[in-house]
Amino acid sequence: MKKSLLTVLGVIVVGAAGAAWIATRAPSSSFDAVAASGAPSDDLLAHGEYVARLADCVACHTTPEGKPFAGGLKMGTPLGAIFTTNITPDPETGIGNYSLADFDRAIRHGVAADGHRLYPAMPYPSYEKMSDDDVKALYAYFMSDVEPVVQANKASEIEWPLNMRWPLAFWNVVFTDGGVYQAKTSKDEMWNRGAYLVQGPGHCGSCHTPRGVVMNEKALDESGPEYLSGAVLDGWYAPSLRNDPNVGLGRWSEDDIYAYLKNGRNQHGVVFGSMVEAFNNSTQFMTDNDLKSIAHYLKSLPANAESTDVAWSYDPATADDLSKDVADNVPGARTYAANCAFCHGRDGRGKNEWIPPLAGVSSMLTPQAESAINVTLNGSMRVVSNGVPDAYRMPPYREHLSDQQMADVLTYARSAWGNTGDAVTAEEVAKLRSHTDPASIDVIILQMR
Amino acid sequence: MKLSINNEVHDVEADGDTPLLWVIRDNLGLTGTKYGCGLAQCGACSVMVDGVVTRSCVTPIDSVEGREITTIEAIENDPVGKRVVEKWVEYQVPQCGYCQSGQVMAATALLRETQNPTEDDVAAAMVNLCRCGTYNAIHAAVKDLAGEKGGA
Numbered sequence A: 001m002k003k004s005l006l007t008v009l010g011v012i013v014v015g016a017a018g019a020a021w022i023a024t025r026a027p028s029s030s031f032d033a034v035a036a037s038g039a040p041s042d043d044l045l046a047h048g049e050y051v052a053r054l055a056d057c058v059a060c061h062t063t064p065e066g067k068p069f070a071g072g073l074k075m076g077t078p079l080g081a082i083f084t085t086n087i088t089p090d091p092e093t094g095i096g097n098y099s100l101a102d103f104d105r106a107i108r109h110g111v112a113a114d115g116h117r118l119y120p121a122m123p124y125p126s127y128e129k130m131s132d133d134d135v136k137a138l139y140a141y142f143m144s145d146v147e148p149v150v151q152a153n154k155a156s157e158i159e160w161p162l163n164m165r166w167p168l169a170f171w172n173v174v175f176t177d178g179g180v181y182q183a184k185t186s187k188d189e190m191w192n193r194g195a196y197l198v199q200g201p202g203h204c205g206s207c208h209t210p211r212g213v214v215m216n217e218k219a220l221d222e223s224g225p226e227y228l229s230g231a232v233l234d235g236w237y238a239p240s241l242r243n244d245p246n247v248g249l250g251r252w253s254e255d256d257i258y259a260y261l262k263n264g265r266n267q268h269g270v271v272f273g274s275m276v277e278a279f280n281n282s283t284q285f286m287t288d289n290d291l292k293s294i295a296h297y298l299k300s301l302p303a304n305a306e307s308t309d310v311a312w313s314y315d316p317a318t319a320d321d322l323s324k325d326v327a328d329n330v331p332g333a334r335t336y337a338a339n340c341a342f343c344h345g346r347d348g349r350g351k352n353e354w355i356p357p358l359a360g361v362s363s364m365l366t367p368q369a370e371s372a373i374n375v376t377l378n379g380s381m382r383v384v385s386n387g388v389p390d391a392y393r394m395p396p397y398r399e400h401l402s403d404q405q406m407a408d409v410l411t412y413a414r415s416a417w418g419n420t421g422d423a424v425t426a427e428e429v430a431k432l433r434s435h436t437d438p439a440s441i442d443v444i445i446l447q448m449r
Numbered sequence B: 001m002k003l004s005i006n007n008e009v010h011d012v013e014a015d016g017d018t019p020l021l022w023v024i025r026d027n028l029g030l031t032g033t034k035y036g037c038g039l040a041q042c043g044a045c046s047v048m049v050d051g052v053v054t055r056s057c058v059t060p061i062d063s064v065e066g067r068e069i070t071t072i073e074a075i076e077n078d079p080v081g082k083r084v085v086e087k088w089v090e091y092q093v094p095q096c097g098y099c100q101s102g103q104v105m106a107a108t109a110l111l112r113e114t115q116n117p118t119e120d121d122v123a124a125a126m127v128n129l130c131r132c133g134t135y136n137a138i139h140a141a142v143k144d145l146a147g148e149k150g151g152a
Helices: A002-024 A042-055 A100-109 A132-144 A167-175 A189-199 A254-263 A275-281 A288-298 A317-327 A333-344 A370-378 A403-415 A426-435 B020-027 B072-077 B079-090 B100-113 B119-125 B135-146
Strands: A231-233 A236-238 B002-005 B008-011 B046-049 B052-055 B068-070
Touching: A002 A167, A042 A132, A100 A132, A189 A288, A236 A370, A254 A288, A317 A333, A317 B119, A333 A403, A333 B052, A333 B119, A370 A403, A370 A426, A403 A426, B002 B020, B046 B100, B052 B100, B072 B079, B072 B100, B079 B100, B079 B135, B100 B119, B100 B135, B119 B135
Parallel strands: B002 B068
Antiparallel strands: A231 A236, B002 B008, B046 B052, B046 B068
């Protein structure tokens, strides 16, 4: 009896010691033994700047009015709001004192130099796939070419005991893959480069992959069927990037994907919602080869097995009947004719690649109507391509249409021209109207991504 | 790019995404068409493309290549447009006049499509904004045109 008690005690002690070790250890870095080297070469700095574009660091680590990379952007988590940090090389308030190994631990392992764990709002489960070369170049860029900014980090609004960070070490054990991207020999070079960019620095899954109950992305690569299968975040539905014909990229060619990421638009649509930021700050700066590799990789992802969608095809009846629908007071038809048709067309086809179609686009076909509602309420952000702002932009209809009018017109558009999206209710519109009103007490702030 | 405007073909040097309104006003000097909101909300920039009322501020020129564009300058060459202008004069519709070329375009396009529009048809088609509030006069003129014997 005494002996078994001792055994149990022993197991507990060893277990606790192991757990404490996991919770407090600093993960090893491949740069631990690397001594600080001299001034970085121009090539290395250019490479680092490019990696910063790929990883779109600026999107979260900068506020709209703030200095680049000085942090301070508020992000929502289920536990309370957190703020992005200053990643400029200021020694006091930024990362100026970080060694390459410290930097690597933060980027790829989610551990800051003082040992505290980062929240996975920082996409280190994706960044850990980044190569040593890319991390090294990124470090050189941040240390040499980013302007130091003195700006203290803001404390998170998560309260004790939930603000303890050590449990994240266990989250990391369960929900990260562990390791740099390993090329698949069965695939060609282009596929591997695309997979690296999408899974690693590009962290596409942060928005496009659904998350589990503890905010973990349900898959981190193509081995999981839910990888990039679409998710709602920040009041937008980031659609599936798999090959489903209606809710995914099934009807897009590799050239279409390339054009979308390069120019922000193609015949299927124009970037809107959070994707505007990804385009403005990141994808348009990628090389043609990288963009084509991304397209190549995405087109290799199969449609969801349970997808029973019949591929959308255009039905001209709506365009022919619009005047009759207006006369017959079909709900939404008059609002469509007076507010939407001048740009998107009575035929729903938009105007070339400049004004997107509503016929056959995923926001009009997905069961999730968030993106359609949000863009109608709040309009679209400025798309800046090659330094030139777009000539045409969706205006906000927040003050113009009631919840019911907006629900009706979206229901009309989501069932017109062969579209098969579900009806939109006034309640759904009212909810998002409140969540996206800056004056509201329950406004949506950036979630993890 | 070649654009056919008021039955005349113009060779226009502009990018495909240039709004038609800019080309009409700035390149061709046809300033009867007005810039209002630039967002397809007000209708001041209305022209007709193949007889259908179109807001030129949100119309990239590469989407109207090869189609017939009619602006207010040529509206009286259209028999329906001519009658609309006559009624506009008879009812003394305009006040400041800024929105009126768009209003005339909207009325002409309506009456070309529907000879005897109902109240509902008129309400659905005449959605251009007017800061002076000439809506009652517009309504009276269009109602008169809508009831014309033998159609407008």
